[in-house]
Amino acid sequence: MSFLFAVVRFENLHEVKRLCHWGPMIALSVIAICSTIAVLDSIIWYWPLDTTGGSVNFIMLINWTVLILYNYFNAMFVGPGYIPLGWNPENSQDSVYLQFCRVCQGYKAPRSHHCRKCNRCVMKMDHHCPWINNCCGHLNHAYFTSFLLLAPLGCIHAAFIFTMTMYTQLYDRISFGWSSVKIDMSAVKRTHNPIMPFSVPAFAATLFALGLALGTTIAVGMLFFIQMKVIIRNRTSVEAWIEEKARDRIQYYQTGEEFVFPYDLGSRWENFKQVFTWSGVPEGDGLEWPVHEKCHQHTLTIEQLKQKADKRVRSIQYRVVEDYNGACCPIGKGLRTFLRTPCTEEPRICLTRGEVLFATRGYQPPTPLAGYCFSPGWLLKNLRIPMHKWWMYGDKVLSDDQAKAGARTRGWFPRKCVEKCLYDTANNSTASEEKKEN
Numbered sequence: 001m002s003f004l005f006a007v008v009r010f011e012n013l014h015e016v017k018r019l020c021h022w023g024p025m026i027a028l029s030v031i032a033i034c035s036t037i038a039v040l041d042s043i044i045w046y047w048p049l050d051t052t053g054g055s056v057n058f059i060m061l062i063n064w065t066v067l068i069l070y071n072y073f074n075a076m077f078v079g080p081g082y083i084p085l086g087w088n089p090e091n092s093q094d095s096v097y098l099q100f101c102r103v104c105q106g107y108k109a110p111r112s113h114h115c116r117k118c119n120r121c122v123m124k125m126d127h128h129c130p131w132i133n134n135c136c137g138h139l140n141h142a143y144f145t146s147f148l149l150l151a152p153l154g155c156i157h158a159a160f161i162f163t164m165t166m167y168t169q170l171y172d173r174i175s176f177g178w179s180s181v182k183i184d185m186s187a188v189k190r191t192h193n194p195i196m197p198f199s200v201p202a203f204a205a206t207l208f209a210l211g212l213a214l215g216t217t218i219a220v221g222m223l224f225f226i227q228m229k230v231i232i233r234n235r236t237s238v239e240a241w242i243e244e245k246a247r248d249r250i251q252y253y254q255t256g257e258e259f260v261f262p263y264d265l266g267s268r269w270e271n272f273k274q275v276f277t278w279s280g281v282p283e284g285d286g287l288e289w290p291v292h293e294k295c296h297q298h299t300l301t302i303e304q305l306k307q308k309a310d311k312r313v314r315s316i317q318y319r320v321v322e323d324y325n326g327a328c329c330p331i332g333k334g335l336r337t338f339l340r341t342p343c344t345e346e347p348r349i350c351l352t353r354g355e356v357l358f359a360t361r362g363y364q365p366p367t368p369l370a371g372y373c374f375s376p377g378w379l380l381k382n383l384r385i386p387m388h389k390w391w392m393y394g395d396k397v398l399s400d401d402q403a404k405a406g407a408r409t410r411g412w413f414p415r416k417c418v419e420k421c422l423y424d425t426a427n428n429s430t431a432s433e434e435k436k437e438n
Contacts, residue, residue: 015077018076018077018132018133018134019133021130021133022130023129023130023131023132023133024076024131024132024133026131027072027131027132028072030212030216031065031068031069031072031151033208033209033212034154034155034158034209034212034213034216035061035064035065035154035158037158037162037205037206037209038061038157038158038161038162038209039058039061039062041161041162041165041202041206042054042057042058042061042161042165043058044195044196045165045168045169045198045202046161046164046165046168046169047161057161060157061154061157061158061161064150064153064154064157064158065154067150067154068147068150068151068154071143071144071146071147071150072132072143072147074140074143075129075132075134075136075140075143075144075147076132076133076134076140078139078140078143079134079135079137079139079140080122080123080124080125080126080134080135080136080137080138080139080140080141081122081123081124081137081138081139081140081286082118082120082121082122082123083104083106083108083109083112083120083121083122083123083286083287084106085104085105085106085120086104086105086106087104087106087107087109087121088106088107089107089109094297094298095107097298097301097302097305098110098298098301099301099304099305099308101114101121102408103119103408104120104121106121108121108301109121109123109286109287110287110288110289110297110298110300110301111123111124111125111138111236111239111263111289111300112124112125112286113125113238115128115135116347117135118134118135122135122137122138123137123138123139123286123287124137124138124141124236124286125137125236125238126141126227126230126236126237126238127236127237127238128345129144130345132144138282138284138286139281139282139286141231141275141282142275142276142277142280142282143280144227145224145227145228145231145275145276148220148221148223148224148227149224151216151220152216152217152220152221152224155212155213155214155216155217155220156213156217158209158213159210159213159214159217162206162207162209162210162213163210165198165206166203166206166207166210169198169203170198170203231271231272231275232268232271232272233261233264233268233271234263234264234265234270234271234274235261235263235264239261239263239300242300242303242304242307243259243261245307246259246303246306246307247259249306249307249310259303260292260294260295260299261292261295261300262289262291262292262295262296262297262299262300263289263290263291263292263300264292265290265292266292274290311360314360315358315359315360315394316358316359316420317356317357317358317359317397317420317421318356318357318358318359318392318394318418318419318420318421319354319355319356319357319418319419319421320351320352320353320354320355320356320357320417320418321353321417321418321419322351322353322416322417322418323351323352323353323417324348324349324350324351324413324414324417325350326347326348326349326350326351327348328341328348329341330414333414333416333417334414334416336390337390337391337414337415337416340390340391341391342391342393342412344412346393346411346412347410347411347412348411348412348413349396349409349410349411349412349413351413351417351418355396355397356396356397356421357394357395357396357397357413357418358394358395358397359392359393359394359418360393360394360395361392361393361394389415390414390415391412391413391414391415392412392413392414392415392418393410393411393412393413394410394413395408395409395410396409396410
């Protein structure tokens with residue numbers, strides 16, 4: 001036993017816990033089902049291994065599975081890269097251009113953001129992906145995007161196998177009830193005698209796997225094109241939102257500023273190489289980045305500070321008048337509140353009567369006439385109206401000790417549970433300025 005423990009190291013055993021989540025469980029189940037049934041259908045009924053084409057087809061199916069799992073597990077376990085706890089810029093004067101994270105007790109480097117689920121500041125954070133139960137960021141962006149490309153390609157191959165298996169095995173059984181009109185399959189009919197008949201359970205399993213393969217191809221394929229769109233512009237999904245808010249802020253306040261996104265190097269190929277490299281290791285250390293000639297390292301962080309200041313000005317104070325237990329779809333708060341719950345993974349917060357909150361935005365459910373409501377532009381316009389009829393988003397006002405400890409309670413809550421405070425504007429401005437954003 002001691003020899004076993006000497007060989008097998010459990011230094012990163014905590015990372016294995018990432019598999020114990022509904023996202024990886026579903027993703028790996030889909031991969032296992034599609035791969036297994038594609039291999040069985042191919043070698044038993046459609047394209048046996050005793051032919052050259054069948055052997056090549058089998059090798060391709062195995063390669064798809066290996067490549068998909070390789071990139072998937074790398075995206076999950078390599079991770080995005082995290083800003084060191086307590087990080088400070090080399091030049092202390094640069095700290096005035098950076099946001100301070102009270103949770104990590106350090107400054108946020110350019111392009112980094114704090115992930116509430118990972119509880120760390122993530123390098124070049126794009127988003128937190130539930131399917132890998134990890135963030136997509138600097139170190140694993142290439143692995144994640146490669147997985148998004150390979151998964152649809154593998155599913156297309158598997159879907160072809162499923163379709164041809166059903167087509168070749170059922171051609172002499174198909175009729176339309178009133179006649180024996182059959183599909184002419186002479187061109188693809190084979191003399192192969194399978195070791196087992198293509199039964200009803202086999203047909204049901206193949207049809208189910210075909211549905212999974214087609215659904216995965218569409219859903220994951222769309223995610224791949226979304227990722228490539230931001231990669232060739234050297235943006236992340238978060239930065240694309242920040243850029244649109246910057247343009248909207250300039251237009252709203254008529255400041256006359258010119259905002260140039262600092263990380264677009266002007267060439268799609270150069271932007272592409274910032275993520276994809278021959279070595280598999282992305283360029284840069286995750287702290288400093290090549291920037292546009294009109295910009296510097298803190299162009300984007302300065303814009304973020306301006307947006308945070310604007311957000312504090314727009315915050316409105318509310319007092320809790322009705323308890324709320326933090327349920328995602330609270331039936332007890334009314335049918336309309338229940339039906340209009342925000343379609344987001346952002347948390348709901350529990351409320352106790354007498355507590356005070358600063359609300360920063362509301363929620364407008366999608367309607368046929370506002371299908372664009374989840375776009376950054378719509379969200380920013382909605383931010384201009386902190387009060388909404390059904391749901392609101394904001395921060396609880398915490399005690400000084402809790403604030404110094406880095407505690408923060410932020411999320412969605414029903415509008416009917418709070419009422420607007422009647423307070424002095426000057427006092428509220430002071431309180432708002434004291435409120436820190438992580």
